[in-house]
Amino acid sequence: MTDTKDGDRKNSTLGLRGGTETSHVRQSFSHGRSKSVTVEHKRKRVVVPKPGGNNPAAAKARGAGQNLSDKEVERRRAALMAAKAQEAERIKKEKEAAAAREAELERLRAEKEAAERAEKEREIAEQRAAAEAAEKKAAEEAAAAANAKSRAKAQPQKAAEPAIDPAAAQAQASRAEAGRPVRKGGDNKQPQAEEKRGRGGRNSDNRRRSGKLTISSATDEGGRQRSMAAMKRRQEREKRKTQSQSGEREKVVRDVKIPDAITVQELANRMAERVAAVVKALMQNGIMATQNETIDADTAVLIVEEFGHRVSRVSEADVEDVIIQASDDDEGSLAPRPPVVTIMGHVDHGKTSLLDAIRKTNVVTGEAGGITQHIGAYQVKTSDDTPITFLDTPGHAAFTSMRARGANVTDIVILVVAADDSVMPQTIEAISHAQAAKVPMIVAINKIDKPGADANKVRTQLLSHEVVVEEMGGEVLDVEVSATTGQGLEQLLENIALQSEILDLKANPERQAEGAVIEAKLDVGRGPVATVLVQKGTLRRGDIFVVGEQWGKVRALINDRGERVNEAGPSVPVEVLGLNGTPEAGDVLNVVENEAKAREISSYRERIAKDKRAAAGSATTLDQLLAKAKADEDVQELPIVVKSDVQGSAEAIVQALEKISTDEIRVRVLHSGVGAVTESDVTLAEASGAPIIGFNVRANATARESANQKGVEIRYYSIIYDLVDDVKKAASGMLSPEIRETFIGYAKILQVFKVTGAGKVAGCQVTEGVARRSAGVRLLRDNVVIHEGKLKTLKRFKDEVREVHSGQECGMAFEKYEDIREDDVIEIFETEEIERNLD
Structure with a gap:
């Protein structure tokens, strides 16, 4: 018993009742290896609540130190149950929505697959039908050719032909009906060969392959497309092949118009030659130029003649030939x-x-x-x-x-x-x-x-x-x-x-219009506006015109009463809207045929005007540069930026300001334009230290803010003589004042003393006028001025005094000058600055 109990104790496990159970599991590994593993199974611990503690929420609340009533506990339980029910309902709806989406995706996927299968089947059927039609057509052509040939040879070969077996003849007839050629003689092997070729020949192979469904044809949705490079290579190959078959093409000789200057690319386009060939020809002639560079007319003529074309020289000014000038009109049209x-x-x-x-x-x-x-x-x-x-x-x-x-x-x-x-x-x-x-x-x-x-x-x-x-x-x-x-x-x-x-x-009212710009301005809402007096022809809405360096299309015509009109005849003043820029007052307006001509003429005039301005403002030789630099050193400049409401006023202001300039000061108008003062005007004024003058215009909000930040002065005027007077006053303030001297006395040096720490001191007697400490002095020796400066000290006896009158003795010492001798004369004078004004 005792042993048994001891054995029972050895086999038993110390712990809670029913706490752990064990079992053995054999694991298998590679190469036939295995291992026995002991697995423990733990039971869940069940806690029996105390009496009165059946409510978990209440127990939790009591555990937290809270005393909750039964109603509160019941209410919380109901809330918890409702939350769980809502969560369950939400999860259910999400599952249903996911199932519906999955079903819809499955349906769409099935429809797409069905459509793709139908499309592939249709393509396969079309390919088969095309192959069968091609095969049938080839068979018919072969049969027709064979019949024609047999009929052509039937008469000469009739006598030489041997007797034909009826079975062979029947076989030949069947082969002719099938579109296969009929052989001479009754060779029994020939039908077998023909049949073999029919089964394994090219037509049979094409027919079999035309209906074959491959992976590429089944998976290719839109069809593979060739790249642009591949298509260009194919076109080049076909072009070379055509040229090689047809031989060298005949050279086309063209009439090439050569202006005063032309780009390499434009020259190649006019000759219809490749740009690379033109660049190569230029390099062979020692000219290194790219396709965008400009060459002169002589070089262009040389290249055109080298390519075998005819040269036609034209001037760049010929673009204005399209403008109909005032030729003599017929008397009946006036x-x-x-x-x-x-x-x-x-x-x-x-x-x-x-x-x-x-x-x-x-x-x-x-x-x-x-x-x-x-x-x-x-x-x-x-x-x-x-x-x-x-x-x-x-x-x-x-x-x-x-x-x-x-x-x-x-x-x-x-x-x-x-x-x-x-x-x-x-x-x-x-x-x-x-x-x-x-x-x-x-x-x-x-x-x-x-x-x-x-x-x-x-x-x-x-x-x-x-x-x-x-x-x-x-x-x-x-x-x-x-x-x-x-x-x-x-x-x-x-x-x-x-x-x-x-x-x-x-005047002739039926010709293209021609007129003069009386005034031009930049309107904020309407853009550039020109007041034009029509002199010849009739100006209509929609006409394309050139006026000075600008061009445009008539968008609207407004008469002197502010009414919109559709046309303006001779001697009628109108405001023209639709310009691309503000023209100069006095420019001539001409109507042209199309927009391309208008752009070309405008570009030419703008380039010519730019060259003229550059030539007028630049010195061409070293002597001119040196003379200009020397002149600029002696002349002061007053830079000004002018903005006006109309072009005529801006022109008048610039001319009036230029008249203010003298040999000592020059009023320089950096920029004059039409329209409101903009931020770019403020930037220009700041860079050059110039004020901005606005005549009947104002600065926009951005320009005002920028001017305040940069300290640029903007002055507004509405009367031109007020503007001119103010600029004249500003220029007068820059003039150096006039220095006027007034002689107040003379003194003679009687004796020269050397004082320690003070240098040489002249003992003098005032012979005329008065000597003042603040006055200027000149030292005269034998009536020759040897020094001009100021007094360092003026003493009477031992006291520093401000002035010494005639007949009195005094001591004088000069600033930074000690070469004084007896009998020298000191001339005493005062200077006065007088402001100068421009007349």
Whole structure:
């Protein structure tokens, strides 16, 4: 018993009841090896809750030290169960959605596979049908050829042919029907060979392969496509093959137009030769040039002749030949046109007020300072509905170019002279412009209603300028008018009509339009706008034109009343919209055929203008460079950036500023343009230290902010003489002041003392005037100036004094100079700086 118990104790395991069970598992390894492993199985421990502790949530809460009521425990249990139910529902829905997606993907996959199988089967069927049709056609052609040959040889061979076995004849007939050739003689082996070839021949092989389904044909969805390089190589091979078969092609000789300069690529295109061949020819002639480089006309002629083409030399200026110039129009095509009348005269003589009275408007109030600063173009109809085109030019001295333009495009000039002011400088200038343009003149003596008006004085003064009015026995019409009361306006219009009848003004309205740019500006909303006076032809919407260095297409035409019109005939002023840039005032507008011609002419003119500007502003020789550098050292510059509302005002401002320049100071306009002040203008002004002048324009927000950050001054003006006066003051401030000397006294050196620490001191006596410590001094020896400087000290006895009067003795010492002797004379003077002004 004891042994048994001991054995039982040895075999038993110490632990909890039913805690662990063991079992043996044999594991198998490679090469037939195995191993026995003991595996332990642990039972799950079951904890029996205490009485009253059946609720796990309550037990947990109690374990956390919380006292929860039964309702709270029940509520939490319900919430937990609801959360579990929601989680189970969510998992169920996700599984259903995943199953639905999987089913949909399976359906789409099946549809795609079915479509691919159907497409492949269709392609295979088409290939089989094509192969069968080709085989059938080949068999029919072979049978036809065999029958024709047998019929051709039937007569000569009939006597020589041996007897044919009926079975062989039947076999031959069957072979002929099948499209196979019929052999001579009744060889029994021939049908077997033919049949063998039929089973294993080329046609049978093609037919068998045409229906064969390969991996590439089954998996290729869109079909493999050749690359561009492969297609080009194939085309080159076919081209070489064709050339080799047909032989060398005949050389095509072309007429090649050679301008003054041409690029290598353009030359190759005109000869229809390869660029590489042209570059090679240039290299053989010692010229290293790429396809984008420009060669001269002589080199291009040499290359063209080397390639065997004919040369046709043309000038680059020939591009303007497409512009129809004013040739003599047929008399039958001419029609009467309204006269163009320009009002000219001195500033504030009432030109615009007179035009206002004729137009029944009030334009003068809209001009800054009451003076006209733009050329205004208007069309007025008289009482008998006769149209007259008026151009109102500025009278200020700065607007000389505007008056000159007005005289060049006009038919009649009305010279306005104030009866109370008589002939003035700009009046004389207007007379000169009218006489230079050979334009008839009508004198309007204005302000005749004012007290002190003397019309005869005006007529008399005009005689000195070769203007003889009718009352003085001349041919020039004159009218006494008043813009305020309207006196003489009807007579003025009658004189204009009479003068236009004498001139017999006519133009051809059917030809391509040609006109002159009266004014140009850059409008923020509309872009570049040009005021054009049509002189010949009719300008219509959609016309392509060239004007100066710019080109464009007429997008809109606006008349002087602000109305949009579709066309403008001769002598009609209109605003033209649709330019690619702002033209210069005075440029000529020409309508051309197409946009390509317009671009070509514009590019040519722009290049020519650029070359001219570069040639005018550059020194070509070393002497010129040295002279220019030396001149620049002695001359101070005042750089300015000018922006204006219209091109004419910018031109007038630049000309007025250039007149301010003198030998000592030069006003240099770095840039002048049309439109608002932009950030690029501010950048230019900052780099050159120049102020910006805005005439009737303002800076945009970006430019204002940039100017504030960079410290660039922007000044705005609306009246040109205020602008010119301010620039003149600024230039005057840069002039070096004038130094004026005033002599105040003389002193004579009586004795020279050497003082320790002070150097040589002259004991002097003031012989004339007064000696001052702050004055300048000159040391004279034998009436020759040997030193000029200032006094270091001025003492009377031992005291430092400010001045010493005549007859008194004093001690003087010079700054940085000690070569003084007895009997030397000291000249004492004061200097005064006087500011200079530009006249």
